[in-house]
Amino acid sequence: VSTGVSIVGAGLSKFGRQPEKSGRDLALDAIHAALGDAGLEWADVQVAFGGSDGSGLADTLVTDLGLTGIPFTNVKNGCATGGSALMSAMNAIRSGAAEVALAVGFDKHPRGAFDPRPEDWGLPTTYGEAGLMVTTQFFGIKIARYLREHGISERTLALVAEKAYRNGALNPNAWRREPIPADEIAAADMVNDPLTRFMFCSPGEGGAAIVLASETAVRSSRAVRVLGAATRTRRFGSFEVFSPSIQGSGQPSSVSADAAAAAFAVAGITPDEVDVAQLQDTESGAEIMHLAECGFCKDGEQEAMVAAGETEIGGRLPVNTDGGCIANGEPIGASGLRQVHEIVTQLRGEAGERQVHQGRRAGPSIGFTHVYGAPGISAFTVLAV
Amino acid sequence: MGRSLTGSRCLHCGTVAFPAARGCQRCGLRSAEALELSSRGTVWGFTVQRFAPKSPPYVVPEGGFVPFAVGYVELPDGVKVEAVLECTDFAELDGADVTLVATDPVPRFATDQALAGSGVIA
Numbered sequence: 001v002s003t004g005v006s007i008v009g010a011g012l013s014k015f016g017r018q019p020e021k022s023g024r025d026l027a028l029d030a031i032h033a034a035l036g037d038a039g040l041e042w043a044d045v046q047v048a049f050g051g052s053d054g055s056g057l058a059d060t061l062v063t064d065l066g067l068t069g070i071p072f073t074n075v076k077n078g079c080a081t082g083g084s085a086l087m088s089a090m091n092a093i094r095s096g097a098a099e100v101a102l103a104v105g106f107d108k109h110p111r112g113a114f115d116p117r118p119e120d121w122g123l124p125t126t127y128g129e130a131g132l133m134v135t136t137q138f139f140g141i142k143i144a145r146y147l148r149e150h151g152i153s154e155r156t157l158a159l160v161a162e163k164a165y166r167n168g169a170l171n172p173n174a175w176r177r178e179p180i181p182a183d184e185i186a187a188a189d190m191v192n193d194p195l196t197r198f199m200f201c202s203p204g205e206g207g208a209a210i211v212l213a214s215e216t217a218v219r220s221s222r223a224v225r226v227l228g229a230a231t232r233t234r235r236f237g238s239f240e241v242f243s244p245s246i247q248g249s250g251q252p253s254s255v256s257a258d259a260a261a262a263a264f265a266v267a268g269i270t271p272d273e274v275d276v277a278q279l280q281d282t283e284s285g286a287e288i289m290h291l292a293e294c295g296f297c298k299d300g301e302q303e304a305m306v307a308a309g310e311t312e313i314g315g316r317l318p319v320n321t322d323g324g325c326i327a328n329g330e331p332i333g334a335s336g337l338r339q340v341h342e343i344v345t346q347l348r349g350e351a352g353e354r355q356v357h358q359g360r361r362a363g364p365s366i367g368f369t370h371v372y373g374a375p376g377i378s379a380f381t382v383l384a385v
Numbered sequence: 386m387g388r389s390l391t392g393s394r395c396l397h398c399g400t401v402a403f404p405a406a407r408g409c410q411r412c413g414l415r416s417a418e419a420l421e422l423s424s425r426g427t428v429w430g431f432t433v434q435r436f437a438p439k440s441p442p443y444v445v446p447e448g449g450f451v452p453f454a455v456g457y458v459e460l461p462d463g464v465k466v467e468a469v470l471e472c473t474d475f476a477e478l479d480g481a482d483v484t485l486v487a488t489d490p491v492p493r494f495a496t497d498q499a500l501a502g503s504g505v506i507a
Contacts (some may be wrong), residue, residue: 015388020398050504112439113439115439117442117456118442123406124490125442126489126490126491127439127490128442128443129442129443129444129492130443130444130469130490130491131422131434131437131438131443131453131455132455132467132491133438133442133443134434134438137432137434137455140433141430141431141432141456141457142430144430144431144432145429145430148434148479166456189435189436190433192432192435193432193433193434193435193475194432195432201391235386236400236410236411243467244403244404244466244467245392245402245403245404245457245464245465245466246429246457246464246465247400247402247410247411247463247464248399248400248411248463248464249463
């Protein structure tokens with residue numbers, strides 16, 4: 001099974017604070033890195049998709065890339081911007097409209113919490129006055145209920161964050177490269193119970209770019225095949241950030257569960273065949289819940305999985321081997337493609353100190369990426385070598 | 386006092402929305418009637434806002450910021466409404482029965498302990 005599309009180049013800018021660079025500079029760094037990785041030039045790209053949440057329009061990058069006249073579409077889908085851009089690039093190739101396509105995402109956010117306006121979310125301004133326009137509240141409410149329902153301890157939240165910083169320390173491109181012990185993470189200032197300051201990712205800076213090509217157009221020993229991909233918006237009854245209510249009765253629906261099932265169906269594989277995964281970890285609770293929503297375990301099994309080290313680099317299912325959003329920060333437009341970059345790097349066996357399957361006869365052959373964004377969008381890829 | 390939240394009910398599929406829907410999230414149709422929602426419900430999920438949100442837009446209460454609970458109240462009408470939650474101890478909130486005490490600036494519900502009187506947090 002295959003989509004007929006391969007990833008032939010993947011590139012990142014540096015992540016973390018870079019006062020001397022603009023968001024667009026970070027995008028250009030990422031694009032040139034991806035093109036260099038692919039052994040291609042900008043003139044080879046036939047269609048492009050990209051976006052940032054707050055650092056400008058991606059199509060203006062042609063000013064500094066070269067005016068080749070190709071179609072370049074701006075994408076703005078919150079944290080799922082990169083995933084949506086990738087899906088669009090892939091579909092352009094599958095439709096036959098192009099043989100080489102680029103997806104790019106970038107952002108450079110100021111320090112501190114995001115500053116959303118109620119009116120942009122269809123809410124009365126009173127929600128801001130009352131202090132409810134705080135993204136972290138949603139994550140606190142969702143994971144607090146999940147822990148209670150499924151008997152997962154708050155200690156597991158700290159262990160997941162500890163892993164993120166430990167993996168970040170092995171990743172030369174990560175923002176946070178200092179390991180932080182679980183005890184310190186658990187004892188840090190509470191932001192929204194049960195989540196402390198060190199369990200959250202921070203708005204950050206970075207760019208990421210992926211070059212895709214039809215399998216027939218570009219043949220490369222370093223190509224990574226796209227087995228499946230899917231993006232979905234939320235179905236009825238979902239629970240998302242800035243919801244004045246949750247409609248319907250019973251358990252909320254999950255856009256991530258819907259999209260993961262679709263991506264696995266297209267790829268023709270099951271979650272137990274995945275060797276390495278990137279799951280959206282806006283905070284450590286999100287990684288825990290997404291393990292189940294994406295089909296890697298049943299609700300409640302995460303407590304034992306994490307305790308046994310199954311999601312560590314040396315474990316059965318390594319998750320967020322580059323340190324995830326927690327260690328790399330959250331440049332909204334870039335995160336979804338950073339995840340793809342990491343899986344490509346792992347599948348090629350080029351991840352250095354954080355390489356999975358070290359010392360085993362066979363390297364990883366199937367990887368998985370999941371990005372989730374407000375207001376209820378998920379994008380997935382299943383990748384293989 | 387006749388205090389209540391106004392939502393809507395879809396005339397086609399019966400889905401209840403808050404605030405009142407412009408189009409039904411379940412069936413997509415635009416025919417809905419106004420519905421006064423129940424003023425009693427149970428806490429479905431909650432967290433505590435431990436730091437003062439950014440001002441503006443947040444309006445700091447007289448006397449300064451104190452941590453407050455925010456969550457979703459499941460109403461018998463078939464909808465869970467986001468609300469500020471008044472209580473005497475955050476520990477009493479899980480699954481608690483709560484009563485609507487204000488609709489403005491956002492819905493606000495209180496536990497029975499908070500309604501009874503002293504030491505209210507919110």
